[in-house]
Amino acid sequence: MKVNLLALLLLLFSFAQAEDGYRLWLRYDQLKNASLRTGYESRLATISLPGNSPTLQVARKELEMALSGLLGKMVRIPETRNPQASLQIEKSSARVSAQELTSLGEEGFLIRSTGGKSPLLITANSEVGLLYGVFHFLRLLQTEQSIEKLNIKEVPRLALRMLNHWDNLDRTVERGYAGFSIWNWHTLPTYMDQRYIDYARANASIGINAVSITNVNANATILTQPYLQKVKALADLFRAYGIKVYLTARFSAPVEIGGLKTADPLEPAVQQWWKDKAREIYAIIPDFGGFLVKANSEGQPGPQDYKRTHADGANMLADAVAPFKGKVIWRAFVYSAEVPDDRHKQAYSEFLPLDGKFRSNVLVQVKNGAIDFMPREPFHPLFGALPKTPVMMEFQITQEYLGQGTHLVYLAPLFKECLESDTYQKGKGTTVASTLNGMAGVSNIGTDINWTGHLFGQANWYALGRLAWNHELSAEDIAKEWIRMSFSTDPSLVSDLTQMMLASREILVNYMNPIGLHHIMATGHHYGPGPWVADLNRPEWNPTYYHRADSIGIGFNRTATGSDALSQYHPDAAKKWSDPATCPDIDLLWFHHLPWNFTMRSGRTLWNELCYRYNLGVDSVSWMQTVWNRQQSKLDAQRFEQVKMLLNIQHQEAKWWRDACLLYFQSFSRLPIPAPYEQPAKSLDYYKSLQFPYAPGH
Numbered sequence: 001m002k003v004n005l006l007a008l009l010l011l012l013f014s015f016a017q018a019e020d021g022y023r024l025w026l027r028y029d030q031l032k033n034a035s036l037r038t039g040y041e042s043r044l045a046t047i048s049l050p051g052n053s054p055t056l057q058v059a060r061k062e063l064e065m066a067l068s069g070l071l072g073k074m075v076r077i078p079e080t081r082n083p084q085a086s087l088q089i090e091k092s093s094a095r096v097s098a099q100e101l102t103s104l105g106e107e108g109f110l111i112r113s114t115g116g117k118s119p120l121l122i123t124a125n126s127e128v129g130l131l132y133g134v135f136h137f138l139r140l141l142q143t144e145q146s147i148e149k150l151n152i153k154e155v156p157r158l159a160l161r162m163l164n165h166w167d168n169l170d171r172t173v174e175r176g177y178a179g180f181s182i183w184n185w186h187t188l189p190t191y192m193d194q195r196y197i198d199y200a201r202a203n204a205s206i207g208i209n210a211v212s213i214t215n216v217n218a219n220a221t222i223l224t225q226p227y228l229q230k231v232k233a234l235a236d237l238f239r240a241y242g243i244k245v246y247l248t249a250r251f252s253a254p255v256e257i258g259g260l261k262t263a264d265p266l267e268p269a270v271q272q273w274w275k276d277k278a279r280e281i282y283a284i285i286p287d288f289g290g291f292l293v294k295a296n297s298e299g300q301p302g303p304q305d306y307k308r309t310h311a312d313g314a315n316m317l318a319d320a321v322a323p324f325k326g327k328v329i330w331r332a333f334v335y336s337a338e339v340p341d342d343r344h345k346q347a348y349s350e351f352l353p354l355d356g357k358f359r360s361n362v363l364v365q366v367k368n369g370a371i372d373f374m375p376r377e378p379f380h381p382l383f384g385a386l387p388k389t390p391v392m393m394e395f396q397i398t399q400e401y402l403g404q405g406t407h408l409v410y411l412a413p414l415f416k417e418c419l420e421s422d423t424y425q426k427g428k429g430t431t432v433a434s435t436l437n438g439m440a441g442v443s444n445i446g447t448d449i450n451w452t453g454h455l456f457g458q459a460n461w462y463a464l465g466r467l468a469w470n471h472e473l474s475a476e477d478i479a480k481e482w483i484r485m486s487f488s489t490d491p492s493l494v495s496d497l498t499q500m501m502l503a504s505r506e507i508l509v510n511y512m513n514p515i516g517l518h519h520i521m522a523t524g525h526h527y528g529p530g531p532w533v534a535d536l537n538r539p540e541w542n543p544t545y546y547h548r549a550d551s552i553g554i555g556f557n558r559t560a561t562g563s564d565a566l567s568q569y570h571p572d573a574a575k576k577w578s579d580p581a582t583c584p585d586i587d588l589l590w591f592h593h594l595p596w597n598f599t600m601r602s603g604r605t606l607w608n609e610l611c612y613r614y615n616l617g618v619d620s621v622s623w624m625q626t627v628w629n630r631q632q633s634k635l636d637a638q639r640f641e642q643v644k645m646l647l648n649i650q651h652q653e654a655k656w657w658r659d660a661c662l663l664y665f666q667s668f669s670r671l672p673i674p675a676p677y678e679q680p681a682k683s684l685d686y687y688k689s690l691q692f693p694y695a696p697g698h
């Protein structure tokens with residue numbers, strides 16, 4: 001009777017809980033398959049997880065919550081060791097050879113079950129390793145895998161797996177489309193929002209071990225005592241989850257909050273100021289990760305203000321944090337209005353001569369492409385080109401240039417495309433991934449109830465973590481995991497949503513930036529099309545700089561006869577791009593300016609191909625709507641409706657992109673939009689007149 005009542009209560013509880021997306025992929029609803037549930041239940045009848053450290057408490061709580069939910073019965077795990085337990089979770093298990101344990105490193109783990117009655121084992125060298133093992137194990141249950149015979153060994157490929165929040169102290173978020181910053185600086189450190197805990201759980205579940213919590217366009221106030229106390233509260237909470245906190249350092253902080261006259265990195269007083277500041281921070285947060293720095297980029301202060309190099313600036317900060325094992329992550333996202341060269345080339349030109357000049361605790365963080373988080377970019381030529389410098393990948397999870405908060409775009413295919421690109425720097429097979437020491441994603445997290453604004457934005461947060469852990473996972477497998485945990489394991493639902501997600505990035509490329517076009521979005525907020533914009537101060541802020549459409553054709557010539565950005569790549573990597581005949585369609589206008597009547601692989605002219613691609617993009621969004629709608633019966637009403645509404649917006653906006661871009665490019669090509677395609681609904685002037693003064697994220 002008692003048991004039934006409990007089951008009833010749990011059932012009611014799960015009904016009462018609205019599917020608002022807050023629980024992310026850690027939903028832990030009761031497994032529908034009863035025989036699977038009973039199987040798990042008997043295999044997990046008793047659990048031994050000895051110890052009571054903060055990290056083990058976190059692991060225990062997660063297991064209790066997850067198993068109670070998944071199995072539909074209350075599960076409690078004692079703190080004492082039980083050698084008879086059917087699941088043993090223990091550090092450095094004696095049941096595993098020393099050699100095997102060593103191979104797990106600091107953060108890896110092993111999950112082993114030999115079947116029959118022998119106990120299941122989760123072991124690792126550290127408590128955080130155990131926590132990762134617990135989350136991995138729970139994922140097996142959530143996705144309904146067999147746990148009978150397991151021999152899983154997981155070791156993260158990259159040491160630094162990071163989220164970069166672009167959050168301001170007033171809680172606005174630069175390029176944030178999910179509400180305000182989750183960091184409530186006003187009520188910290190006394191009030192600790194439940195969200196901080198759930199954020200840490202989500203990150204730990206995918207192996208994120210570092211977070212930089214402030215905007216790269218930095219505010220020095222974060223480095224003052226009251227704010228450091230607030231940061232400490234977060235760092236203290238995140239520690240148990242294996243997450244280190246980083247802050248963005250404003251290069252001019254010694255002047256702004258230190259009262260010095262200069263921030264020159266070679267000035268002893270400035271060096272001393274940063275050393276003192278580092279000591280002050282580490283006294284408060286002993287495991288502080290270090291600084292993330294944007295310098296001499298888009299108006300931010302930096303060492304070049306004093307005629308010093310990026311290495312001079314980075315090394316000064318590196319020396320300040322080195323005694324505490326801190327790191328400096330120095331961004332390579334630099335370009336200058338004074339340099340007339342192709343923006344594509346500037347970071348490479350700037351950083352190449354500095355290879356070998358950085359302290360060993362400096363990592364250079366490079367965006368995936370040389371321009372700026374475009375829907376598609378060839379990989380950044382700096383990857384593989386700095387053999388003496390640890391390099392981090394910077395991806396953008398927040399979809400600034402990829403439909404922002406309203407378009408369903410699964411980014412794992414974009415991440416994978418870059419990670420698997422061959423730089424040839426150390427011979428064939430030197431993939432971008434093989435050149436990395438860490439990976440960061442610019443966060444898409446905010447105060448929206450579902451964290452990411454668009455429900456499917458959660459998948460991009462998830463994918464970044466999974467790929468930072470293991471870049472060899474496929475985009476498809478990651479999507480399937482996420483769908484199974486976030487929605488259901490129903491095969492037709494999983495198959496439909498997987499197809500939709502995998503296609504979504506290419507669909508967006510088609511209706512936004514096909515055939516290698518880039519940076520043709522409206523300026524400032526970057527919302528919607530703006531290929532006509534030509535009046536901004538800096539040439540490289542104007543979309544016309546990037547598409548170069550004229551009466552002859554369209555595209556940016558980056559070959560030897562143009563800007564020669566191609567020469568920054570290894571010749572074997574550049575080869576395929578250098579000739580329009582061998583250049584893949586997807587990159588064609590990135591590297592070549594081609595006539596409107598150029599014959600594409602499809603047999604269509606370039607103009608007709610543009611028309612075809614834009615229309616294909618729009619039609620494919622209709623297809624996504626069909627796919628989503630046909631799964632309605634398998635989805636909860638709230639999340640179904642939300643995504644349905646957003647897909648409607650996406651469809652409207654895809655048409656807007658198509659019509660505005662084709663009309664504008666038509667003013668150069670002077671060619672008709674071929675008959676089968678829908679003609680633009682409005683005039684070019686209409687599209688040009690649209691204003692969005694309050695578009696989010698800016």
Ligand code: BDP
Pocket residue numbers: 174175216217294298333372373400
């Ligand atoms: C650009 C964003 C800008 C960021 C900059 C950066 O538009 O808001 O500050 O990247 O990465 O794409 O620093």
